[in-house]
Amino acid sequence: MDRAGLTLQGVSKRFSEDTVVDDVSLVVPAGTLLTLLGPSGCGKTTILRMIGGFILPSSGTIDLGGTDITVLPPERRPTAMVFQGYALFPHLRLRENIGFGLRMRGVARNIIAAKVDEALDLVQLGHLANPYPHQMSGGQQQRAALARALVIEPQLLLLDEPFGALDRALREEMQVELRKIQQALGMTMIFVTHDQEEAFILSDRIAVMHSGRLEQIGEPGDIYDKPHTRFVAAFMGASNFLRGKISHVDDTSCTVTLDEGTFINARISGRAVGDAVELAFRPDGAEIGNDYIGECAGILRGKIVFISNLGGKLVFEIALPSGRTIKVQHDRSESDLYSLGNHVTIRLKPKACIVLDPT
Amino acid sequence: MTAGEVWGSRRQLDGKRAETAARPLGNGLLLAPALFLLSIYFAAQLLFLYQSLLHAVPGGTTVVGPPGLGNYRRFFMDSGYVNVLIDTLWISAELTAVVLCLSYPLAYLIARTSSRALRSFILFAIVVTFLSGGVTRAYAWLILLGNRGLLNSLMQALGLTDEPLRLVYNRFGVFLSLVHFLLPFMVLTLVGPLRNVPRVLELAARDLGANGWRTFCAVTFPLSLPGVINAVALTYVVALSSFLFPLLLGGGRVRFMANLIYDQIFTAYDLPFAAAIAVIFLAVSLFAIIALGWLSRRVSHGVHVQ
Numbered sequence: 001m002d003r004a005g006l007t008l009q010g011v012s013k014r015f016s017e018d019t020v021v022d023d024v025s026l027v028v029p030a031g032t033l034l035t036l037l038g039p040s041g042c043g044k045t046t047i048l049r050m051i052g053g054f055i056l057p058s059s060g061t062i063d064l065g066g067t068d069i070t071v072l073p074p075e076r077r078p079t080a081m082v083f084q085g086y087a088l089f090p091h092l093r094l095r096e097n098i099g100f101g102l103r104m105r106g107v108a109r110n111i112i113a114a115k116v117d118e119a120l121d122l123v124q125l126g127h128l129a130n131p132y133p134h135q136m137s138g139g140q141q142q143r144a145a146l147a148r149a150l151v152i153e154p155q156l157l158l159l160d161e162p163f164g165a166l167d168r169a170l171r172e173e174m175q176v177e178l179r180k181i182q183q184a185l186g187m188t189m190i191f192v193t194h195d196q197e198e199a200f201i202l203s204d205r206i207a208v209m210h211s212g213r214l215e216q217i218g219e220p221g222d223i224y225d226k227p228h229t230r231f232v233a234a235f236m237g238a239s240n241f242l243r244g245k246i247s248h249v250d251d252t253s254c255t256v257t258l259d260e261g262t263f264i265n266a267r268i269s270g271r272a273v274g275d276a277v278e279l280a281f282r283p284d285g286a287e288i289g290n291d292y293i294g295e296c297a298g299i300l301r302g303k304i305v306f307i308s309n310l311g312g313k314l315v316f317e318i319a320l321p322s323g324r325t326i327k328v329q330h331d332r333s334e335s336d337l338y339s340l341g342n343h344v345t346i347r348l349k350p351k352a353c354i355v356l357d358p359t
Numbered sequence: 360m361t362a363g364e365v366w367g368s369r370r371q372l373d374g375k376r377a378e379t380a381a382r383p384l385g386n387g388l389l390l391a392p393a394l395f396l397l398s399i400y401f402a403a404q405l406l407f408l409y410q411s412l413l414h415a416v417p418g419g420t421t422v423v424g425p426p427g428l429g430n431y432r433r434f435f436m437d438s439g440y441v442n443v444l445i446d447t448l449w450i451s452a453e454l455t456a457v458v459l460c461l462s463y464p465l466a467y468l469i470a471r472t473s474s475r476a477l478r479s480f481i482l483f484a485i486v487v488t489f490l491s492g493g494v495t496r497a498y499a500w501l502i503l504l505g506n507r508g509l510l511n512s513l514m515q516a517l518g519l520t521d522e523p524l525r526l527v528y529n530r531f532g533v534f535l536s537l538v539h540f541l542l543p544f545m546v547l548t549l550v551g552p553l554r555n556v557p558r559v560l561e562l563a564a565r566d567l568g569a570n571g572w573r574t575f576c577a578v579t580f581p582l583s584l585p586g587v588i589n590a591v592a593l594t595y596v597v598a599l600s601s602f603l604f605p606l607l608l609g610g611g612r613v614r615f616m617a618n619l620i621y622d623q624i625f626t627a628y629d630l631p632f633a634a635a636i637a638v639i640f641l642a643v644s645l646f647a648i649i650a651l652g653w654l655s656r657r658v659s660h661g662v663h664v665q
Binding site for chain 1 (some may be wrong): 488557559560562563565566567568569573577578581582627
């Protein structure tokens, strides 16, 4: 690795009594994109602003490329930020907006012009005349904001929910485009979002945040398949939680007996017989059917109490005798048999089950 | 007055949408009360304008015809009168410049300080100044600056001067009191535009490598400029119409146009000449306001802060 990345060491931020960011340590290797993912108010934007230099941490250090930047003012950090809402200068035209950072660095006029051209081409705005921001569409403003940050060739690019205001189609287009730019330039980036889909499309690694704490950090696939906590599991779409106990352990797997009576084999280790656990699974982690007679592993019975239509899929809300409700997804075309009030049988898919500590 | 003109360009953009939006009441009905008051006022102005073309009978209060431009000729032929006009325009410009320099940092502080206590304190001080009566303030200045006033007594007690400094009944006293009088107008009209400069734009400038001062020069000040020109226009107009402080603290040496008009009415009993001076003054003031409005429109081109 020729360039060192970003290292946060025990970074906290307290506003009077309120701890907004609590002892966060993480590493972003150079040339990779890390997404800070979490619900609003989880502290992700505060972390980004501390890295950008707009807020001083209450404790901890921030190191970028081997230099401690914890207390440097924003103008002396080799970082650039794409703000939520773009923050383009309304009194400057497009090219002046993009050239702003270079002008502040005292770059010669002709070099600025050349670099601005290059940046405009990179974000596919080269065809535009030189409009004021309010004369540009939301998508164009977004691209301009990105170009303005990229043109100063930052060592680290910070993006604060940059696509939040765009409509769905444009957002997906921009996500792919940003990822391509990031890979082409090999630029280190930190992206803040509350949208897990966006995080998966963009990231080399994802850091899930929850009430100021780093909940889990890892590659997108690991975060999705092996969430460590109930919060991460829920944030990754696991909406079903059932309680149980470990009833049997062997070398590679163990058996969980659910309070509902059934049992299921899960591939986990490090648990002992008798441990209380929570079993989490997504709506697509179970099947609905009436033909599971004879099977006994992972079979639950319940009554359909609500049906939501997602287009190609239906999600059935099923009340179990234990009083819990679970959501199970099923293809709409094969769902004729199941309607509101029906009693159905559900089979859990062992590979889709996640075993967590009880909450 | 000029606020509408400043944002005119934006309104043109949104105009079409605004027109098709629901109109709860007819425009005419909404305008009626203001139109009624204004038409009475303009009728009085027209009478005034007509009177300015007549002549006063010496020693009486009656006015006679035939209508002519004699009063206007008399004003412009007498350098004494013209000098009062030029003085009024010039001192008002000086006052506005000084008040702007004092007000901008204050308004910036009010708009940007994170301390609520500090903001409340400054605003309180300014509003109290704003609301205290002019006569009260003029006499307060006399108590402070008079020959036997607090300042002179203190300086003599400290042995800094032997003789009292002349601080009132001259240009200095009038100027100082007017700066104090005009400050709230300027500060209070500047706070809004400064608050409207989005903080995130300043952060963006810092992020892109501008230090605090360059951020101010390149972002904050240009974005506040339309608001600054509006505040300047308002303050200038208020300064032009100064009357009380020159009267009470000028000692007859410092006269604004309003004082000249007052003298013509209550000392010379020459109502037509007073009316002519008022008309000239109105025309000049309107020109100044229109010029500032034009400038503000020019400057706000492209500024489109949500």
